[in-house]
Amino acid sequence: MAYQHKQLEPRWQKYWKDKNIFKTNEDKSKPKYYALDMFPYPSASGLHVGHPLGYTATDITSRYYRMKGYNVLHPMGWDAFGLPAEQHAIDTGEHPAKLTYASIENFKKQLDSIGFSYDWSREVATCDPKFFHWTQWIFTKLFEKGLAYQAEVFVNWCPELKTVLANEEVIEGKSERGGHPVFRVPMKQWMLKITSYAERLLEDLDDLDWPESTKEIQRNWIGKSIGAKVKFAIENFESEKIEIFTTRPDTLFGATYMVLAPEHPLVNTITLEENKAHVAEYREFASRKSDLDRTELNKEKTGVFTGSYAINPVNNEKIPIWISDYVMMGYGTGAIMAVPAHDTRDHEFALKFNLKIIQVVAAQNNSFDIQKEAYTDDGEIINSQFLNGLNIEAAKEKIIQYLSEKNLGEKSITYKLRDWVFSRQRYWGEPIPIMKDSQGNVLRAFKESELPLTLPEVQSYEPTGDGKSPLSAITSWVQKKTKDGTLEFVETDTMPGSAGSSWYFLRYVDPFNSKQLADFEKLKYWMPVDLYIGGQEHAVGHLLYSRFWTKVLYDIGVCPVKEPYQKLVHQGMICKNGAKMSKSKGNGLSPDEVIEQYGADSLRVYEMFMGPLTQTKEWDDSNLAGVHRFLSRVERFYLSDDGKSLLNTEPATQQDYKILHKTIKKVTEDIENLSFNTAIAQMMIFLNSVAESQCKNKEILSKFLQILSPFAPHLSEELWYKCFVEEKISPDSSKYEFISLSEWPTYNPEFIIDNEIKIGVQVNGKHRGEITIPLNASQEIAVAAAMENSNVKATLEGKTLRKTIYVANRILNFVAT
Numbered sequence: 001m002a003y004q005h006k007q008l009e010p011r012w013q014k015y016w017k018d019k020n021i022f023k024t025n026e027d028k029s030k031p032k033y034y035a036l037d038m039f040p041y042p043s044a045s046g047l048h049v050g051h052p053l054g055y056t057a058t059d060i061t062s063r064y065y066r067m068k069g070y071n072v073l074h075p076m077g078w079d080a081f082g083l084p085a086e087q088h089a090i091d092t093g094e095h096p097a098k099l100t101y102a103s104i105e106n107f108k109k110q111l112d113s114i115g116f117s118y119d120w121s122r123e124v125a126t127c128d129p130k131f132f133h134w135t136q137w138i139f140t141k142l143f144e145k146g147l148a149y150q151a152e153v154f155v156n157w158c159p160e161l162k163t164v165l166a167n168e169e170v171i172e173g174k175s176e177r178g179g180h181p182v183f184r185v186p187m188k189q190w191m192l193k194i195t196s197y198a199e200r201l202l203e204d205l206d207d208l209d210w211p212e213s214t215k216e217i218q219r220n221w222i223g224k225s226i227g228a229k230v231k232f233a234i235e236n237f238e239s240e241k242i243e244i245f246t247t248r249p250d251t252l253f254g255a256t257y258m259v260l261a262p263e264h265p266l267v268n269t270i271t272l273e274e275n276k277a278h279v280a281e282y283r284e285f286a287s288r289k290s291d292l293d294r295t296e297l298n299k300e301k302t303g304v305f306t307g308s309y310a311i312n313p314v315n316n317e318k319i320p321i322w323i324s325d326y327v328m329m330g331y332g333t334g335a336i337m338a339v340p341a342h343d344t345r346d347h348e349f350a351l352k353f354n355l356k357i358i359q360v361v362a363a364q365n366n367s368f369d370i371q372k373e374a375y376t377d378d379g380e381i382i383n384s385q386f387l388n389g390l391n392i393e394a395a396k397e398k399i400i401q402y403l404s405e406k407n408l409g410e411k412s413i414t415y416k417l418r419d420w421v422f423s424r425q426r427y428w429g430e431p432i433p434i435m436k437d438s439q440g441n442v443l444r445a446f447k448e449s450e451l452p453l454t455l456p457e458v459q460s461y462e463p464t465g466d467g468k469s470p471l472s473a474i475t476s477w478v479q480k481k482t483k484d485g486t487l488e489f490v491e492t493d494t495m496p497g498s499a500g501s502s503w504y505f506l507r508y509v510d511p512f513n514s515k516q517l518a519d520f521e522k523l524k525y526w527m528p529v530d531l532y533i534g535g536q537e538h539a540v541g542h543l544l545y546s547r548f549w550t551k552v553l554y555d556i557g558v559c560p561v562k563e564p565y566q567k568l569v570h571q572g573m574i575c576k577n578g579a580k581m582s583k584s585k586g587n588g589l590s591p592d593e594v595i596e597q598y599g600a601d602s603l604r605v606y607e608m609f610m611g612p613l614t615q616t617k618e619w620d621d622s623n624l625a626g627v628h629r630f631l632s633r634v635e636r637f638y639l640s641d642d643g644k645s646l647l648n649t650e651p652a653t654q655q656d657y658k659i660l661h662k663t664i665k666k667v668t669e670d671i672e673n674l675s676f677n678t679a680i681a682q683m684m685i686f687l688n689s690v691a692e693s694q695c696k697n698k699e700i701l702s703k704f705l706q707i708l709s710p711f712a713p714h715l716s717e718e719l720w721y722k723c724f725v726e727e728k729i730s731p732d733s734s735k736y737e738f739i740s741l742s743e744w745p746t747y748n749p750e751f752i753i754d755n756e757i758k759i760g761v762q763v764n765g766k767h768r769g770e771i772t773i774p775l776n777a778s779q780e781i782a783v784a785a786a787m788e789n790s791n792v793k794a795t796l797e798g799k800t801l802r803k804t805i806y807v808a809n810r811i812l813n814f815v816a817t
Contacts, residue, residue, distance in 0.1 A: 002628065003635040005599025009714040013112060015731045021738055022074070022117040026522070030071040034526050035062045036505055036565070038534030038542070041079045041497075042103035044088070047110045048588035049603070049619065050581045054533040054571035056604045057613055057674060059116045061531055063710035064671045066117075067744035073526055074117060075508040077124035078104050081132075082497040086428040089461040096428040096461070100127060110591060114600045115713050117740065122511045126500030127428075131507060133452035134517040135499050136433045138549065140445040141556055143434070147193040150442065153421060154263055154329065156290055157185045162463040164425055170290035184263070184287040187467055188440075190423035190432060190493060194548045198222050198415040200562075201547055209567040211614075217539045223416025228400050230337065230409035232258065232310040235318060237270055242310055242321070245332040245414050248339065249403070250395035252314045253384035254360035255337040256350070259303065261327045262286040264334045270321060272307030279304050279323060286325040294325045301326060301349040312337075313408040314399070315385070324349065330418050340374065347374035360384050361392065420545065422496060427461050427470045429494030435480070436489045443488060453490070469493055501542055502549040505529055505564055517558065524560045532565040543568070569674060572615040574607070581619070589619065601712035602628040608676035608711060630684060631715055634708070637691065638701065638719045645723040652697040659689040660700050661751035667707045668747070676711070683708060698724070703745040713740055761786045762813040763795045771812070779806040786812055 016022065035058040040051065062074035078100075085096035085103075104125065111118070124131050142148040156165040160180035164187065169176045194201075202222050205215045227247035234240050242258060260267055262283040271279045282304040286294070293299070303324030310319050326345055327336055340350035341359040350357050359370045361379040368375055381387045386402075387395045403409030423432065431453045433446035446453060456477040458470050472478060472492040480488045503517070509526045510518035546564050553559035573580050576587040594603045606627040610617040640646055663686040670679035686704060695701075702724050709716035720739035721731060729736050754775060759782070761769045769792045771785040783804060786792050792814075799816035806812050 002632045003599070003715060003718075005595075005601065005714070008718045009113075009115065009595075009600050012714045012717045013115060015717075016117070016738075016740070017112075019731075019736075019738075020121075021741060022119050023121055024073045024075075024119045025071065026525075027071055028525050030069065032073065032526055033062070033065040033070040033531075034073045034529045035065070035531045036074075036508075036529045036533075037076065038532070038538060039077045039079050039501070039504060040107060041082060041084070042100060042107045043084060044099060044103050045588075046103075046106050047591055048581050049591050049594060049607070050574040050588075052114055052591055052603065053574055053607050053613070054535075054569075055111070055116055056114070056607055057569070057571065057676065058531060058533050059604075060608065060671060060676060060710040061674070062117055063713065063740060064744065066740070067706065067710075067742060069743070073122075073508065074119060075122040075124075076111065076116070076118040076120070077122075077504060077508070078107070078126065079497065079501050079504075080104065080125040080127040081429045081495075081500060083426065083428075086426055086461055089428065093461075095457075097127065100125075113595055114591060114603060117713075122508050124504060124507050124511055126430075126497075126504065129452040129454050130512075130514075131504075132430045132500065134507065135430050135495065135503070136446065136451050136453060137448060137517065138503060138553070139430075139495070139499075140433055140448070140451075142192060142552060143445045145552070145556070147196060147552065148422070149191055149193065150188055151191050151419075152186045153189050153191070154184045155187050155189065155421070156182050157187070157467065158182045159465075162465040162467075164467065167290045167292050170292075172293065173288040173290070181288065182290070184289070186263075189421050190491075192420040192422045192548075194420045194545070195415060195417055197548050197551055198224070198417050200551055201417075201544065204547075204563055208563060208565070210565075211536075211568065211570060214536065214539045214543070214568065214570065218544060221417060221540045221544065225414050225416070227412060227414070228396075228403060228409050229333075229412040230313065230403060232313060232337070234266075234270055234321070235309045235311060237308070240266060240269060242266065242335050243333050244335050244337050245412060246337060248342065248392075248396075249399045249409070250381060250384075250387065250390075250392050251339040251342050251360050252312065252337070252399060253387070254339040254341050254358045255312055255319060256340060256356040256358055257319050257338045258310045258321045259324045259327045259336050259338055259349070260306075260321060261329045261334040262323050262325055263329045264323070266335075267306065267323055270306055270308040275305060275307040279306060282323060289325055291328060291330070294328060301345070301352050303349065303353065305353075313403070313406070320355070322349075322353070331416060332414060341370050342374055342376060344374045344376065358383060420548075422499075423493035424496050425463055425467055425469045425492075426494050427455065427458060429496065430499055431455060431471070432491040432493050432495060434491040436491060438487060438489065440489075498541060498545050502546045503553070505532075505546070506550075506553070506559065517553075520558065520560065527559070527561045528563055529565045529567075531567050531569065533569045533571055536570040539570075569614065571613055572611075572617060574610070574617055574619055576619045578618070594624070598624060598628045599631075599714070601631055601715050604713075605631065605680060605711050609680045611677055613674050613676060630687070631712055634687060634712075635715060635719065637687065638705075638723055643722060647696050647698045647701055647723050649698055650696065652695050652700050653693055656690060656693055656695040656697065656700055657748075657751050659686050660703060661747040664703065664707060664745050664747040665752055668744070671710070680711065683711075706739060706742055706745050709739045709742075716740075757809050759809065760811055761789060761792050762811065763792065764815060765813065768792050768795050776808055779804065779812075782806055782812050786814075 037055050037058050062072050066072045080100050085100045088099050089096040156170050158165055158175045158180050161175055170182045173182060175182050202224055225247045228249040229243055229245050232242045303322045306321045308321045310321050312319055338346040340346040340357045342361055360383050362382045363375045364379055381390045381395045400411050433453045435443045437443055456474050458474055461470055464472055469492045478490050482488055506518050509522050550559055550564045551562055554562045579587055581588050591603055606624045609627055663682050666682040667679040705716050705719055716739050756772055757775050758770050758772050760767055761771055769789040773782055773785050796816055801814060801816050803815040
């Protein structure tokens, strides 16, 4: 008979909530453990069973460390500002807060039904003014440090949708939603100067316990390059220079043309009259492409000649200046010197437009044809005057010295990382706390006493159509009269969704502090986060931005750590029918359905048992049912059909103690290594073993229940209550001790040492059988056991034994002829 999850799970959830047993205290005498989930965006669709995968992992870990005597911080909150709620408001006319808080209520109900041990007293929502007061305060500090500024940058503008779109929302020049044309246009945006922290963001990765793949993604995104800045004169434009950055100054003699980004400010100046129409047409064509489209490596190269020529500074050769969309203003200087012989993209462009290719690095393969492909390996410099004969590194040093002496260039370090575009022309976001004059010039940041700057009610959530937020239409909110009667104007852009998520982990430490974002001494105790689990899709955006904000807060003295997350783990995806689970694909499965049929404990244990936490896994209902049977079997082992304890105090066997202590050791180590699937497998082995020996010893089975409890907390609490608690003590009593707060059992090393060992037996190096012998047995005992093995005996029959090789506890090999 299956355990009655529908009765017992809500009952224990109510006890936990009523007794507030997971509330974190501030006892600093205890060691701390901070386990954090990437908080969810509360959507109307609710959770599917892929969401609890990471949440269950942090919950098991949190429950384990509580039982180990740690002070555990395991909070949850909501990433509550954002476009989906605003889009719903546009479609329905309802305030986005209505959908947001309804979604939060549903999410919280679902999370509670799975039995997560969150400290809900620390719950935060980024759309709560008590929270975004401090998001705005952080912005004012960024502004004061010169790290928040306004600049004209190219954005994806969709006239039909009347809004700016992110790169991922643009597909082949059209909006993902509706398929409307999108154009790259310059707009004034608030920017955060994350580039000022590029080197520190790079260096500090080395000290973090993160997946190496994620570190590498961040290193590549930051993109540190060491090379040279070089100035190229322009024929007939004496006052103008084109500055480029190159990591390969050693190939300067091979530069045969230049390419400017279509948006480069010099394009209008240097384009000759007869080329202007073609250039204008091409620039309009390029404006319809997103950055992602333009950086695609395998796309066909396009471009237009400006009619002007640059002068190569090392040999005074005239080289044509083109524009092409594979060069972008956001990277480097927005201009490149093209060396087609030694760069694949330049080579493809040169072949298409019949431009000169000059080899300046000798190929190690004599048959290499530079006209057919670029040579990108090492080699000796050739066709380069005073650099000839040098290797690449020596040539770089010499050419940089030459450029410096001639005032034509200098050594330089650049980063691919670009400043963070921080403003959104939307309503449902944190208002940016900046005052401007009537001309749009920035006057000042809000004072701390003026915060929070809250959102006004609006008649329409539609963008204005000219790139401004719906807030710009609320004159009474925008215009403020100063004491001297002059008008000031509130900034009408709002912050992106990534603002609140860049520091929320600090607020959990001290969520109700009205005087500062969090008490410094509390932050010193709790930070950094000990375990952070979330999806790899956040490897760049959220993880990079939150590291940046933490460093800024460290620099201004309000945060004691330079890095927010010491250990990071990415949970794998759960797929169904080979595809990532999602509502839009029609393969999403709600945890509510699983809990209704099998119970929350079955869902928790199954998701952990599917395979390694970090790997992608396929949902299988039959395996879920198998886990449910395992838990039902646990219950039947402890309780009779009428719910009475079957346990006793009869002595257990040596074997029962051995399997218990092996299991304690294995589960302890596996939880600490996040190897939950193998921990569950070991618990299944334990149950099989004690069932075979018919062990009902209370000491042994109480300890097994304790190590099961982080995985299946509801069933464990039920069995603990019925089998190990005095009848007169009720869970309502202040004296009641929950298994969730009991002490984690320790293993005795003596019980996990095997007295016997199995080793292989070889004849002439070939495996012929196995023998079981006492640990550290002598060669005589091992040989005697081997001679009892029928296969070994048969192999040696009729042969002369020449030598016996024996390594205790490892191998026995007979050499015979």
